[in-house]
Amino acid sequence: MPTAEATAAVLERYEAVIGVEVHCQLKTASKMFCSCSTAYDGARPNSHTCPVCLGLPGALPVMNKRAVELVMATGAAIGAQTPAATRWDRKNYFYPDLPKGYQISQYDLPLASAGRLTFDTSEGPFTVQITRAHLEEDTAKLVHGEGPNGERLSLVDFNRSGVPLMEIVTEPDIRTAEQARRYGEELQLLLRTVGASDADMERGQMRVEANVSLRPRGTEAFGTRVEVKNMNSFRSVERAVAFEIERQAALLDAGETLRMETRGWADDRGETYHMRSKETSDDYRYFPEPDLPPLRVDAAWLAEIRADLGELPAARRVRYEEALGLSAYDAAVLVADADAGRLFEATLAAAPGLDAKPVANWVTGDYLRLRNAAAEPVSVDPAQLARLVALVGEGTINRSSGRDVLDAHAATGEAVDAIVARLGLRQISDAGALGSVVDEVLAANPAAVADFRAGKGQAIGFLIGQVMKATKGQANAAVATAAIRERLGADGGGK
Template sequence: MTEYEAVIGLECHVELSTATKMFCGCRNEFGAPPNTNVCPVCLGHPGSLPVPNREAIRRIITIGLALGSEIAPHSLFHRKNYFYPDMPKNYQISQYDLPICVGGHLDVEVPNGQGSRVGITRVHMEEDTGKTTHGSPSGRIHDADAALVDFNRAGVPLVECVSEPDIRSPEEAGAYLRELRATLESLDVSDVRMEEGSLRCDANVSMRPVGDTELGTKVEIKNMNSMRSLERALAYEISRQTKALETGEPIVQETRHWNEDAGATATMRSKEEAFDYRYFPEPDIPAIEPSAEWIEELRAALPELPRARRERYVAEHGLKDEVVRVLVADRTASGLFEQTASLGADPAAAANWITQDLAGLANKHGAEAAARVTPRHLVDLLALLGDDAISGAGAKQALEDVVETGDDIGAIVERRGLRQVSDSGELGAIVDGVLAEHDDASRKFRDGNESVIGFLVGQVMKASGGSANPKLAQELLRDRLQG
């Protein structure tokens, strides 16, 4: 039987977090009351003229430089003509054959797999459309009795990043998107929130027999709103196309919609070709011609990118690859880590607490609550743990309390009685009391019944009201029984 491989390319849309929109002075903000950030330009009134946002151009050049693209000395805006009810001009100002950034690559690390290099075809600048909300339980158009249009998003600067079809699996696609998000986050150009739509991703998928170099018929998948839905949708589509190829069913070139609840893709429309859009140069905007000096200035100002940061964490702090991958994928987490380590905490311990316990608490209580945890909290927590003044379980409780209240570690430890008795004099007196009360158990231990030590430790814990350091209690018990 023929074996098939998937050929996947991703088109990612990134809303820039500039103060104003792409071609007018309206504010660019998420969540404002509908139709409050609008003006004649972004509403497409006749006679209004677009003026490109210099800061948005700076940001897309920065993105291109971070991805290793060539920055075009001369690029053009084009009109892409199509009708959407939430696109007032009936064309979108985009770029066509002369994008600002050409070529490049992103090196990705697939979890439990090898690293790979995914080529970047182009990165171009365009504007977002408005947003239509369908008044129906499903949120889809077919059973809606009303549609509400909000033009606040119309004209928001949008960067489209197109990858080469170099991706071969859903996991690799997920790794690519995570790396792209981390890169954009480090550049501080976008909120990159998939749940708010500031990072969106479409995928082109085709299948071909392993060893073939020709591409099969490709299908575009839309509406994947999270990393998880990207990977699920690709897995579904790969299996659907493989079955079609095996049974000789034709694969249609089309756009398919991912339905998260159904866990399946469904036909949305047949695929448009570029000529359907009647691209022509935007007559109201001159060519974009950034000077070589400006480009070099922006190149020199690039921050440390995620890949370099991962390598540094491994080299400087000896952290494990999988810990570093989780840490660097999230700017808040890596910022917290750097500050905690710089205050003198053990880097490996800090990294583990941030990527495991704190990440778990962020899932449970929300990211905002988890943001109450400061470097100082972690430094204090790790110091108490290191001195055996609190147990591992006690430290977990204290951290959850910080997430809930933001209080100091010291105050929480006192309030919850988490301090454990690790003073051998104080604990020794409790141990002596327990041994005096349980003569029979002591005798059993001396006769070779080692397991009775667990019972005795339990008695010490009980006698101390749960505050004894169990490790030290066991040591003291053994000392006395063997001595």
């Protein structure tokens, strides 16, 4: 397995040219051209089928308008253009998972073209140009197994056949494995925000393929392209692309020529493997689909979809950083993690005027720590979190007690004020009440007092520790420090 350092060395000699193709299942209730339900997860094979999605002769497709709208919304979100009129095309090829012998797709008039997506990487922001996004139908699923007599057989499950699928293709703009991963992550976030797809890679709702080639630095011509597929996580995308860059560089260094091929990613072995050769580009003999009318996209329809888009991830990060003053890290976490983002927004909504920064700290720090460690879903009431942030902010309880309160609230749902009272966590901030404790501590520790007076500033740390001990950790440290300094005289030693 190549290391990141090795890839960096390779990338000094070669430039990687990477394009990414994503297929994602659209979030519609019914299939693309029939009324069969798309909720087939866990269902009996071939239970969600009809003559249309089984490809029976004479069955006529009817377009799912919602699927078209989800592609239009995705197009609008990536700043793409949508043509005033488009149509459906047949992509002809034979495979057992495609009963009609063709897939209904879009060829030269995709619903979205010329978009872009910008995201952060460890080397700064990066923009990928998106060539196109079009709509098509998913294929059936082949299940390979063993028959009753031990014979090998392949079965076809048509439940997935005809599910609306969006294909999104980038320009070959990507140069590193990290950029490929980050593109996938940002696209997933966008698809979820727009509501186009749940885009769960492990469930096959989002499938990522990378086309990888190398060329010597400083040259223009593209090298031989290898398609890599079967990556089921973004981490796999990054590892597979890094591996492929290394593998191709080693072959080129040895004076060998690469062949055009499709390779799969074996996650357990950490390497790509040959799947099939691609001697020539496929000829799908596209032609317009005669069973479906052309599709008109009028300006009012498109405007309506644009108006419904809501706040996109990039705009939300900018708002968090610029209007709310959050760090880039907190903004990125809150936008990427839908659950954390919801809690953050709901907490601010529950307490207008509450400073957003400590709320963000509590959510991205303590809340996520709790949630990620818990086996069961963790429930934090936004109004209670707002109360907790306020109590810590005004010094009623200290930060570390606050953490205990959050844990207790998440475990039982008990109100924050009740927990503070029950556990006696209220800090002693009253100068009078703390003053008598300070007097006792000073009287009991003459050596430390003498040290402080002799200029040993660190002695005050010991004295504060004694005050904390005497109050069982409930003293407000700032008030206690001020009280000690006042009694020992402001000029009485180290500051």
